Amino acid sequence: xxxxxxxxxxxxxxxxxxxxxxxxxxxxxxxxxxxxxxxxxxxxxxxxxxxxxxxxxxxxxxxxxxxxxxxxxxxxxxxxxxxxxxxxxxxxxxxxxxxxxxxxxxxxxxxxxxxxxxxxxxxxxxxxxxxxxxxxxxxxxxxxxxxxxxxxxxxxxxxxxxxxxxxxxxxxxxxxxxxxxxxxxxxxxxxxxxxxxxxxxxxxxxxxxxxxxxxxxxxxxxxxxxxxxxxxxxxxxxxxxxxxxxxxxxxxxxxxxxxxxxxxxxxxxxxxxxxxxxxxxxxxxxxxxxxxxxxxxxxxxxxxxxxxxxxxxxxxxxxxxxxxxxxxxxxxxxxxxxxxxxxxxxxxxxxxxxxxxxxxxxxxxxxxxxxxxxxxxxxxx
Numbered sequence: 001x002x003x004x005x006x007x008x009x010x011x012x013x014x015x016x017x018x019x020x021x022x023x024x025x026x027x028x029x030x031x032x033x034x035x036x037x038x039x040x041x042x043x044x045x046x047x048x049x050x051x052x053x054x055x056x057x058x059x060x061x062x063x064x065x066x067x068x069x070x071x072x073x074x075x076x077x078x079x080x081x082x083x084x085x086x087x088x089x090x091x092x093x094x095x096x097x098x099x100x101x102x103x104x105x106x107x108x109x110x111x112x113x114x115x116x117x118x119x120x121x122x123x124x125x126x127x128x129x130x131x132x133x134x135x136x137x138x139x140x141x142x143x144x145x146x147x148x149x150x151x152x153x154x155x156x157x158x159x160x161x162x163x164x165x166x167x168x169x170x171x172x173x174x175x176x177x178x179x180x181x182x183x184x185x186x187x188x189x190x191x192x193x194x195x196x197x198x199x200x201x202x203x204x205x206x207x208x209x210x211x212x213x214x215x216x217x218x219x220x221x222x223x224x225x226x227x228x229x230x231x232x233x234x235x236x237x238x239x240x241x242x243x244x245x246x247x248x249x250x251x252x253x254x255x256x257x258x259x260x261x262x263x264x265x266x267x268x269x270x271x272x273x274x275x276x277x278x279x280x281x282x283x284x285x286x287x288x289x290x291x292x293x294x295x296x297x298x299x300x301x302x303x304x305x306x307x308x309x310x311x312x313x314x315x316x317x318x319x320x321x322x323x324x325x326x327x328x329x330x331x332x333x334x335x336x337x338x339x340x341x342x343x344x345x346x347x348x349x350x351x352x353x354x355x356x357x358x359x360x361x362x363x364x365x366x367x368x369x370x371x372x373x374x375x376x377x378x379x380x381x
Contacts, residue, residue, distance in 0.1 A: 009287035020336035048340025052347035059351025071120040078117035081110025112345035119306035126177035127299035212327035228253040232267035240270030307349040
């Protein structure tokens with residue numbers, strides 16, 4: 001199974017990209033009002049797809065230990081990117097949040113770099129401090145404090161989704177590294193309480209929570225997206241209305257080509273294809289974890305687990321939001337939703353996983369011995 005995991009992973013990601021481009025072509029034409037080009041979003045996504053594939057190829061060929069040696073560069077770049085979000089004429093304020101940086105026709109979200117930078121740092125730290133990962137200072141206080149620098153700045157952007165995603169990924173990586181479970185339990189409770197506190201003190205976020213609790217009451221304002229998404233699911237049924245025949249994309253469902261593209265898959269292609277998308281994410285998670293568990297060293301193990309966690313948690317939140325299982329939160333569906341910086345970051349992460357696989361295959365004898373040692377020194381595995 002491990003020997004085929006990289007190939008299965010590649011096919012699953014390729015299938016996701018195909019579904020994403022097809023659905024973007026179908027849904028984005030009705031979001032062209034401010035651009036005047038029915039193919040504006042498709043063209044832009046195609047450019048980012050090229051950038052992402054180039055990044056994926058580079059990450060596949062470059063030894064993943066390069067990221068171990070240069071983690072501090074990417075962490076510093078992430079902090080600089082955060083600062084740019086608040087610079088006049090560079091930072092862009094959309095829907096009450098400052099998450100974007102614009103340079104001419106190009107716009108991107110520095111938060112994607114922050115996610116990768118946090119994973120690089122945590123993998124480096126716990127690989128370097130393997131024997132002390134169960135202690136309070138080395139295994140909890142220091143890594144949490146460093147990542148909290150990023151999280152604190154992200155909160156000021158009013159980006160609670162990315163904050164929760166990075167925090168949850170940090171939790172997973174700490175768990176795998178062997179951090180004290182009691183400290184992780186306290187961290188999770190504190191994190192949830194902190195996000196709820198911030199959300200309840202922001203009118204827009206509080207409205208989303210209220211709409212989640214009583215969607216029928218707020219179906220015309222804060223709960224509009226999720227209510228229209230449910231209508232899309234109901235309209236599609238098992239077989240779907242047919243590719244291009246969806247109705248909710250006709251300006252009934254806001255952002256049908258971005259965060260809420262998953263209900264459009266259900267409406268046009270039916271429940272079967274929707275479940276296929278979920279299955280493909282499960283395949284990506286299983287293959288990614290197989291690659292991580294067979295990495296030739298501890299850094300590869302933690303790096304692989306962090307990347308898989310980022311993709312899996314983001315997909316789970318998006319699917320939960322678009323099926324009204326979670327409050328509305330603006331996180332795109334990896335590989336499928338419109339959003340160039342997220343697509344490029346996800347493909348870059350897949351490239352790193354493929355390189356971890358390549359490195360393990362290049363040293364099969366050594367890898368077998370080290371993998372056995374990893375299981376002993378990492379109680380969570």
